[in-house]
Each structure stands twice: as C-alpha cells, then as structure tokens.
Amino acid sequence: MNASPSQALNDEPLLGELNHYLRADERRAVATIGERLIDAAGGLDRLPDYRLMVAYGGGKDSSYTVAMLRATQLHLSVLHGRTFQLRIANMRHAGVPDAVMANIDRVYRALHLFDDPRVEMLVVDHQQIRPFERHLPFPADVQAMNRFDVLMNGHRTAGDGRPTFCNSCNLAVADFYGRAAWWQGGVDAVVTGDSRKEQKHYFTWIMRLAQRLGLNVDECRRQGFRGLLQALDGVAQSYFVELFGEGFDQQREERRVACGDEHADPAFVSIYDLVSYKVEDHWELITEFLDFRFEELAFSFTESDCxxxxxxxxxxxxxxxxxxxxxxxxxxxxxxxxxxxxxxxxxxxxxxxxxxxxxxxxxxxxxxxRTLATRFAEQAFGLDEAQLVCMQFAPFVDRGRELSSFVGLCHAQHLGNLDDLHRILAGVHNDPSLSQWLTQVSGLPLPALRSLYAHQRIDFDSDATLIARVRAGDPHKGRISRYDPATGETVVELVSGR
Structure with a gap:
C-alpha cells in the first residue's frame, strides 16, 4: 500500500517523536533496515506489497524491536512515499499475565498502530487467531492444555523449573510461528533479532535432535523454514509420547506444530547487527515514550513477558x-x-x-x-498450593516410590490407605472416594496418574530421554549448594529456571 501524501504527513511528526528517543546509531540502523527491506522486497515499487512479520511477546526486548520496525516503516513512508506492511503477532499462554497485555496496549498506542491500515496486530491463542484487544479473554481450552502440560512435566521432573514451564511452551512457540506466518496468505519475511550464527546453531541443534529420533532430516533441510517446523513437529510428537505415554492420542494431536503450506515461504530478516538489546541503551524510549512498566507480574527475574x-x-x-x-x-x-x-x-x-x-x-x-505466586498459580493454571506441593514430591512416578513419603508428610490421614492407593494407580483396584482424592490432590485425571505410575522420574544425569536431552542443551540452569538437615551434609544441586 503506497503511503498517501496525507499519510506521509501524519507519519512525519510521529517519526520525529520517535527519533527524539533514538540515538544517532539507532537512527542510522533504521535507515539501514529500510534499505535492506527495499532490497528484500525487490525494489521500491514492490515495497507496498511486502509483508513483514515480527513476533511480539510483550517484553522489553520485543517492545524495542517493534518500535524499531515501526520507526523503519515511518522512515520509508516519509522518505519514499511508500512503505511495507507490518504484521505484529502476539502469542499468549497461561503464564502471560494481564499486566503484559497492558504493556502491549500502551506500546501500540504510543506507536499509533491502531487504525493504521498498514499494520495488523494479532493475538495467537494456540489455534485461534484474532485482532488484538486489550481485554481479550484467554480461551479456557488453551488454559486447560497449558495446565495439563505443566502438571505432567512437573510430575516427571519433580517441579524442575525449565522442563515444567518451558519445554511444552517452546514447542508451542514453533506452532505459533507456523500459524502466524502463514495466516491469511502468509508473509514474505519474518524479522528476527538472532544473528545468522545463532539461527544456524539452532537449526543444527534441532536437526540433530530430530535425526536422533529417526526423522528424515534431509527432506527437512531442503525445505528451509517449513522444514524446520516439520522437524520440530516430529520432535514435539516424540516429546509428548514420552511425556504422556500411550493412550493420549488426542492430546498429542492438539499439540502438533503447524508447518505452513506451499503458498508462502517466508524468509528471515535479521537485525541483530544493527540493534542493541541492552535495555539500558534505550531506557528512555522503553519507559518514557512506550510507557513500558516493570511492575509486579509483568516483571519476573529475567522475563518481562511471562x-x-x-x-x-x-x-x-x-x-x-x-x-x-x-x-x-x-x-x-x-x-x-x-x-x-x-x-x-x-x-x-x-x-x-x-x-x-x-x-x-x-x-x-x-x-x-508467596501470596502473589499462590494467587497467580490459581488464576493462570487453576492449581492450588496442595497440588503444587504434590508436584514437588513427584509421588506417582517410579510406581509410586515417593507416595508414602508424600502421604506421610502432607496427608497423614491416608497412611492407612497406601496399599489401596498403589492398587488404584496400578489399575487393579477401584475406590471412587480414594480415586477422587488422588485427582483432587494432584490436579490430574486418573488415566494421567496411572501413566505417571508406569513411567520413571526423569534422570537428568542420563541422556536416555528426550526430556533430559532438552534440558542438557538449555543454558538456563546453575548449581546451588544447600544444607541437608537429614544427613548434616552439604548437597550440590543443578537447578534450572529463568
């Protein structure tokens, strides 16, 4: 879409406001990004039909990326009277609090994105794609899916941070790209802040993982972005077979990674070499112009979008x-x-x-x-503290190895029912009252509990499982020392988190 003279006039003051908050090197970066996009589009005449997508999680770094792309869009409009179309896609999951949506809304308003026909802002809730709205309800079925994944991952790993919350979510991110990039005819390119080296490293790691699982990686390599998504779909299916066990075909099908189609083949445009993701370098842009707020649930340690x-x-x-x-x-x-x-x-x-x-x-x-965390767990995942505590014991895996410890320490009134509990979990006994208690205290249906009972707790010192291999390649972990009151010794643990 060519920018009309009136549109270009409207763009100029906003670009001036943005430039006031950009350093000289950032303004040069905007011009360079613009030149790259003209080349990628095949020249100025094709620029108005060029569709660029950026994934927007709602955090500080992706807010900066959105601002830089908006500045580029405005710059090209003012300089050449034409510019590209911008798709901003926001993936949500149960861990995204309302405060993040509030930040996104403020960023969009600061950048005057509402009612600009050259920009589309999408909210992607798993398979549902809708235009952005500040108070868009989060689908109950997606919350239920996220809840089930947290519980199953958590019980297999005794609540280890990254596997519990991030493994399934990272696979969902791949699905998000497949859906958002191909939605309604697709886009020409996806912008990324990753360097080519980082992109190649990630691609290679995924292909090695897929190859070890017996997938046809040669075919995946030939198809570029679509091939990467196909490899990730294969990894996802293997992951959920390992996590859920047999008999959960519907759950696995719901978690397939969308792989696009032949009607679009988006390229990747990297701006890694042109921007700085040190928030201190653009603090005023983020906090003053964009009105991004590091508040309560919108800021948790390394994350400002989860x-x-x-x-x-x-x-x-x-x-x-x-x-x-x-x-x-x-x-x-x-x-x-x-x-x-x-x-x-x-x-x-x-x-x-x-x-x-x-x-x-x-x-x-x-x-x-603690109060805030308890409330958030209930609101986001529908989990109470008793269910979170249950997860820390992982009492059902390994044929209930820790069940007596869990019951004795937390639910002593059921110590006399241990044998019956084991028999229920093994599938050889039926007691409606005890079955209901197991479901209530764990948050999981009985078939899932029986699957846990038949599977082992993940051994992170071994690479025998896909779940362990994924964490082995994850840098977000560290060793901590703690005193064990039972033995009087110092214990070193490898803990993962964000």
Missing part, C-alpha cells in the same frame, strides 16, 4: 519447606542466587536486578511474593 519465573521460585520454596524439611525462605534464597546469575548473564542492568531482588528483601516481602 510470570512463570515467579512460580519457579515459589516451587523452590515449597520443595525446601515440604520435601526437604527446611524453611520456605531458604529455598527462595537459593533460587534468587540462580536468578541473579541468569540476569547478569543476560546483561540486565543493575537497576532491574535490584528491582527483582527488592521484592524479596525481607520476611514481609517474601510473604507477599
């Missing part, structure tokens, strides 16, 4: 209190040690590290965060 890290810390506290016989706050302190290391590794400014740590500065702060 509140799940709050629950990862909460899990560590619950494990310390209920499983290890220590204090909740001791577990939190250990997670804070990991979180600070991850934040520094991501080069987050000291002001954000201080902000994250200040929330846990004293007993009152710890209690307030």
């Amino acid at each position: 509140a799940n890290p709050l629950l990862m810390a909460h899990f560590r506290g619950l494990k310390a209190e209920y499983v290890q016989g220590r204090r909740y706050n001791q577990g939190i302190a250990e997670y804070l040690e990991l979180a600070q290391a991850l934040m520094r590794k991501k080069e987050m400014p000291q002001r954000l590290i201080d902000l994250a740590m200040a929330a846990y500065a004293d007993e009152q702060g710890m209690l307030a965060r």
Whole structure:
C-alpha cells in the first residue's frame, strides 16, 4: 500500500517523536533496515506489497524491536512515499499475565498502530487467531492444555523449573510461528533479532535432535523454514509420547506444530547487527515514550513477558519447606542466587536486578511474593498450593516410590490407605472416594496418574530421554549448594529456571 501524501504527513511528526528517543546509531540502523527491506522486497515499487512479520511477546526486548520496525516503516513512508506492511503477532499462554497485555496496549498506542491500515496486530491463542484487544479473554481450552502440560512435566521432573514451564511452551512457540506466518496468505519475511550464527546453531541443534529420533532430516533441510517446523513437529510428537505415554492420542494431536503450506515461504530478516538489546541503551524510549512498566507480574527475574519465573521460585520454596524439611525462605534464597546469575548473564542492568531482588528483601516481602505466586498459580493454571506441593514430591512416578513419603508428610490421614492407593494407580483396584482424592490432590485425571505410575522420574544425569536431552542443551540452569538437615551434609544441586 503506497503511503498517501496525507499519510506521509501524519507519519512525519510521529517519526520525529520517535527519533527524539533514538540515538544517532539507532537512527542510522533504521535507515539501514529500510534499505535492506527495499532490497528484500525487490525494489521500491514492490515495497507496498511486502509483508513483514515480527513476533511480539510483550517484553522489553520485543517492545524495542517493534518500535524499531515501526520507526523503519515511518522512515520509508516519509522518505519514499511508500512503505511495507507490518504484521505484529502476539502469542499468549497461561503464564502471560494481564499486566503484559497492558504493556502491549500502551506500546501500540504510543506507536499509533491502531487504525493504521498498514499494520495488523494479532493475538495467537494456540489455534485461534484474532485482532488484538486489550481485554481479550484467554480461551479456557488453551488454559486447560497449558495446565495439563505443566502438571505432567512437573510430575516427571519433580517441579524442575525449565522442563515444567518451558519445554511444552517452546514447542508451542514453533506452532505459533507456523500459524502466524502463514495466516491469511502468509508473509514474505519474518524479522528476527538472532544473528545468522545463532539461527544456524539452532537449526543444527534441532536437526540433530530430530535425526536422533529417526526423522528424515534431509527432506527437512531442503525445505528451509517449513522444514524446520516439520522437524520440530516430529520432535514435539516424540516429546509428548514420552511425556504422556500411550493412550493420549488426542492430546498429542492438539499439540502438533503447524508447518505452513506451499503458498508462502517466508524468509528471515535479521537485525541483530544493527540493534542493541541492552535495555539500558534505550531506557528512555522503553519507559518514557512506550510507557513500558516493570511492575509486579509483568516483571519476573529475567522475563518481562511471562510470570512463570515467579512460580519457579515459589516451587523452590515449597520443595525446601515440604520435601526437604527446611524453611520456605531458604529455598527462595537459593533460587534468587540462580536468578541473579541468569540476569547478569543476560546483561540486565543493575537497576532491574535490584528491582527483582527488592521484592524479596525481607520476611514481609517474601510473604507477599508467596501470596502473589499462590494467587497467580490459581488464576493462570487453576492449581492450588496442595497440588503444587504434590508436584514437588513427584509421588506417582517410579510406581509410586515417593507416595508414602508424600502421604506421610502432607496427608497423614491416608497412611492407612497406601496399599489401596498403589492398587488404584496400578489399575487393579477401584475406590471412587480414594480415586477422587488422588485427582483432587494432584490436579490430574486418573488415566494421567496411572501413566505417571508406569513411567520413571526423569534422570537428568542420563541422556536416555528426550526430556533430559532438552534440558542438557538449555543454558538456563546453575548449581546451588544447600544444607541437608537429614544427613548434616552439604548437597550440590543443578537447578534450572529463568
């Protein structure tokens, strides 16, 4: 769509406002991105039909990327009287709190995106794609799917942070790209902040993972982006077979990765070499012009688009209190040690590290965060504290190896029912009252509990399982030392998180 003279006139003052917040090197980057997009489109005459997509999670870094692309769109309109079409796609999952949607809405308003025919803002809730609205209800079926995945991953790994919350979510991100990039005729290109080296590394890692699973990676390699999604679909299917066990065909089918079609073949446009993702370098742009707010659930350690890290810390506290016989706050302190290391590794400014740590500065702060985490777990996933505690014991895997410990420490009234509980989980006994209690205390239906009973807890010291191999390649983990009151010794644990 060519920019009309009146449109270009409207674009100029907004571009001037944006340029006021951009450094000289960022303004040069905008011009360079514009030149690259003209080349990618095949010249100025084809630019108005060129469709570019950017994935927008609602965090600080993706907000900056959206702002830079909007500046580029305005720059080309003012300079040449024509510009590209921009698709902004926002993937939601249960861990995305309302505060993130509020940040997205403020960013869109600051950039004057509403009612601009050259921009489409989409919300992708798994298979449902809708125009952005500030208070768009989150689908109950997607929440239920996310809840089931958290519980199944959590019970197989005893609540280990990254596998519990991120493995299924990362596969859902691949599905999101397949749906958003091909929606209604598709886009010509997808912008990324990853370098070509990072893209190649990720592609190679996925293909090796797929090849080890017996997939035809040669065919995937020939198809580029679509091939990558096809490989990820194969990985996803293997992952969920391993996670759920047999008899969950519908659940696996619901989690397939969309692989696009032959009608579109989006390229990748990297802006890695032109932008800085150190938020300190564009703090005023983010916090003043875009009105991005690092508040409560909109900021959890390394994440500003997801509140799940709050629950990862909460899990560590619950494990310390209920499983290890220590204090909740001791577990939190250990997670804070990991979180600070991850934040520094991501080069987050000291002001954000201080902000994250200040929330846990004293007993009152710890209690307030625990209350917040409890409330968020209930609202986002429909899980109460008893169900979260149950997950930390992983009492059902390995044929209920930890069941007696869990029942004895948390539900002593059922100690006399242990044999019957084992028989129910093994599928050789039926007691409606006890079955209902198992479902209530775990949050899982009986078929899922019986699948857990037949499977082993994931051994992260072995590469025998796909779940263990995925975590082995995940950099978001670290070793922490803790005192074991039962043995009087210091124990070193590898803990993952965000």
